[in-house]
Amino acid sequence: xxxxxxxxxxxxxxxxxxxxxxxxxxxxxxxxxxxxxxxxxxxxxxxxxxxxxxxxxxxxxxxxxxxxxxxxxxxxxxxxxxxxxxxxxxxxxxxxxxxxxxxxxxxxxxxxxxxxxxxxxxxxxxxxxxxxxxxxxxxxxxxxxxxxxxxxxxxxxxxxxxxxxxxxxxxxxxxxxxxxxxxxxxxxxxxxxxxxxxxxxxxxxxxxxxxxxxxxxxxxxxxxxxxxxxxxxxxxxxxxx
Amino acid sequence: xxxxxxxxxxxxxxxxxxxxxxxxxxxxxxxxxxxxxxxxxxxxxxxxxxxxxxxxxxxxxxxxxxxxxxxxxxxxxxxxxxxxxxxxxxxxxxxxxxxxxxxxxxxxxxxxxxxxxxxxxxxxxxxxxxxxxxxxxxxxxxxxxxxxxxxxxxxxxxxxxxxxxxxxxxxxxxxxxxxxxxxxxxxxxxxxxxxxxxxxxxxxxxxxxxxxxxxxxxxxxxxxxxxxxxxxxxxxxxxxx
DNA sequence: AAGTGGTCTAGACCACGGC
DNA sequence: CCGTGGTCTAGACCACTTG
Numbered sequence: 227x228x229x230x231x232x233x234x235x236x237x238x239x240x241x242x243x244x245x246x247x248x249x250x251x252x253x254x255x256x257x258x259x260x261x262x263x264x265x266x267x268x269x270x271x272x273x274x275x276x277x278x279x280x281x282x283x284x285x286x287x288x289x290x291x292x293x294x295x296x297x298x299x300x301x302x303x304x305x306x307x308x309x310x311x312x313x314x315x316x317x318x319x320x321x322x323x324x325x326x327x328x329x330x331x332x333x334x335x336x337x338x339x340x341x342x343x344x345x346x347x348x349x350x351x352x353x354x355x356x357x358x359x360x361x362x363x364x365x366x367x368x369x370x371x372x373x374x375x376x377x378x379x380x381x382x383x384x385x386x387x388x389x390x391x392x393x394x395x396x397x398x399x400x401x402x403x404x405x406x407x408x409x410x411x412x413x414x415x416x417x418x419x420x421x422x423x424x425x426x427x428x429x430x431x432x433x434x435x436x437x438x439x440x441x442x443x444x445x446x447x448x449x450x451x452x453x454x455x456x457x458x459x460x461x462x463x464x465x466x467x
Numbered sequence: 468x469x470x471x472x473x474x475x476x477x478x479x480x481x482x483x484x485x486x487x488x489x490x491x492x493x494x495x496x497x498x499x500x501x502x503x504x505x506x507x508x509x510x511x512x513x514x515x516x517x518x519x520x521x522x523x524x525x526x527x528x529x530x531x532x533x534x535x536x537x538x539x540x541x542x543x544x545x546x547x548x549x550x551x552x553x554x555x556x557x558x559x560x561x562x563x564x565x566x567x568x569x570x571x572x573x574x575x576x577x578x579x580x581x582x583x584x585x586x587x588x589x590x591x592x593x594x595x596x597x598x599x600x601x602x603x604x605x606x607x608x609x610x611x612x613x614x615x616x617x618x619x620x621x622x623x624x625x626x627x628x629x630x631x632x633x634x635x636x637x638x639x640x641x642x643x644x645x646x647x648x649x650x651x652x653x654x655x656x657x658x659x660x661x662x663x664x665x666x667x668x669x670x671x672x673x674x675x676x677x678x679x680x681x682x683x684x685x686x687x688x689x690x691x692x693x694x695x696x697x698x699x700x701x702x703x704x705x706x707x708x
Numbered sequence: 709a710a711g712t713g714g715t716c717t718a719g720a721c722c723a724c725g726g727c
Numbered sequence: 728c729c730g731t732g733g734t735c736t737a738g739a740c741c742a743c744t745t746g
C-alpha cells in the first residue's frame with residue numbers, strides 16, 4: 227500500500243475519533259511530515275484525499291481545518307453502489323430480504339446494446355429483484371449486465387450483493403456511473419410489488435455504471451416507493467479550472 | 468494561474484476537440500513534460516484533474532486514455548448549482564423567466580438556524596421563485612440564505628442568478644453541498660403554480676450548500692413537475708482508500 | 709527488455725494571513 | 728515579520744504491461 231494512502235487512512239481515523247475538533251487547526255504540514263517521516267509532497271497527497279472527501283479544508287496562509295460536516299459526511303455512503311447495494315446501507319440495523327422475480331440470460335435489444343456497448347451476439351443477464359426491508363417492500367430493481375464482463379452470476383450471489391461479488395470475487399474495480407433521477411407515476415408492477423396506490427409517486431434512478439477500465443458493466447433501473455426512497459448525496463465542487 | 472491548471476485546461480480543450488480518439492492513447496507523461504517544459508510531477512497534477520473529471524483514465528504499465536464518456540461528461544454540468552442555476556442550464560437554447568412569488572427578510576426558525584448554523588438574531592432572506600422555461604412552469608424554488616453571509620441581494624439579482632452574484636460580485640467560492648432527493652405528492656402550491664394534478668408526482672431536492680470556507684450559505688428546497696425535472700449526475704468513485 | 713504510469717524525495721520559491 | 732499552505736523541480740526507484 228502506498229505511503230500517502232496509509233497516511234490518509236490514519237488521518238481519517240483521527241478525524242473520526244474527533245482527535246481534532248471541528249474548525250480547529252489540524253497539525254501543519256511540516257509537523258505531519260516529521261511525524262510520518264516523509265516529505266511534504268507525500269503529506270499533501272494524503273491531505274488531498276481527505277479534502278476531496280470533504281473532511282478537511284485548507285486556507286492558504288492560515289492552516290488546515292476539520293470540516294464541520296465531517297461527521298455527517300462519514301455517515302453518507304459515497305460509493306457508486308449506494309443506491310443499488312441496499313445490503314450495505316441497511317445491513318446492520320435492519321432485516322433485508324431479496325426476492326428474485328426474474329433471472330434469465332438472453333440477447334440484448336438495441337438500447338441495451340447501446341448502453342452496454344456490446345454486440346447483439348453478447349449475452350446479458352436480465353435480473354429483476356424486489357428488495358424488502360423489515361418485511362416492507364422497498365424497491366424494485368431491474369438490472370442488465372453483460373455476461374462476458376461479469377461472468378458467473380448465480381442465484382446465490384443475487385440474494386446477497388452483486389457489487390460485493392464484483393469487487394471481492396472477480397477483483398474488478400468500479401470507476402464511475404451516470405445516473406438519471408426522476409419522479410414518475412406508478413406502473414402496474416409498482417402497484418403489484420411495491421403496494422402502491424395510483425397517487426403514490428415513484429422515485430426512479432436509471433444508471434449506467436463503468437469499471438475503472440472504462441467498460442460498462444451495468445445498466446439498471448431502480449424504482450422506490452416515494453415514502454421509502456430518500457437519496458442523500460454529498461457534492462464537492464471541483465475548485466480547479 | 469498555476470501551471471498545472473493551465474496545462475489541464477489545455478489538455479481538456481484537446482479532449483473536447485477530439486484531438487485524441489476515444490480509447491486511443493494519450494501522449495505519455497515524458498512527452499507531455501517535454502512539450503510543456505515542466506516536470507513529470509506537474510504533468511501528473513494536471514492529468515489528475517482530468518481523471519477526477521472522468522475525462523481520461525490511466526493503466527499502470529500501459530498508458531493514459533481518453534474515456535469513452537468524455538463527450539457525455541462534458542455535456543453534463545457538474546457544478547454545485549446545477550439544479551439551482553436553471554439559468555446556466557437552459558440559458559442558451561430556451562427562454563427563461565423567473566417570477567418572484569415572495570422576497571422577504573426575517574428571523575429564522577429553529578430548523579433554519581440549525582441548517583445555516585446561525586443564531587435567532589441573524590436575519591435571513593426568504594425567497595420563493597417560480598422558474599418558467601419556454602412559457603411553461605418548471606420548478607418552484609424555496610431559498611433561505613443568511614444576510615450576513617450573502618449581503619446585498621436585490622430583486623434584480625433574483626431575476627437573474629444568485630449564484631452568479633455570489634461568485635462574480637461577492638467573489639466567494641462554493642465548496643460543497645448536501646442534497647436529499649425524493650419523490651412527493653403535490654401540495655397546494657405545486658398545484659397552483661406548477662399546474663399539477665393530484666396524481667402528478669413531484670421531484671423534490673433539499674439542499675444545504677457551503678462556501679469553501681465551510682460556512683453554510685444556502686438552505687433550499689426545489690420542487691419540479693415530474694415531467695420537467697430530470698436530474699443527471701455523473702459519479703466518479705474515489706479509487707483510493 | 710523496454711516503455712509506461714505510480715510513488716517518493718529534499719529541497720526551493722511564492723502567496724497569503726495574522727501578529 | 729513569520730508561519731502557513733500552494734506550486735514546482737529534477738531526479739530516483741518501483742510496479743505493471745507488452746512485445
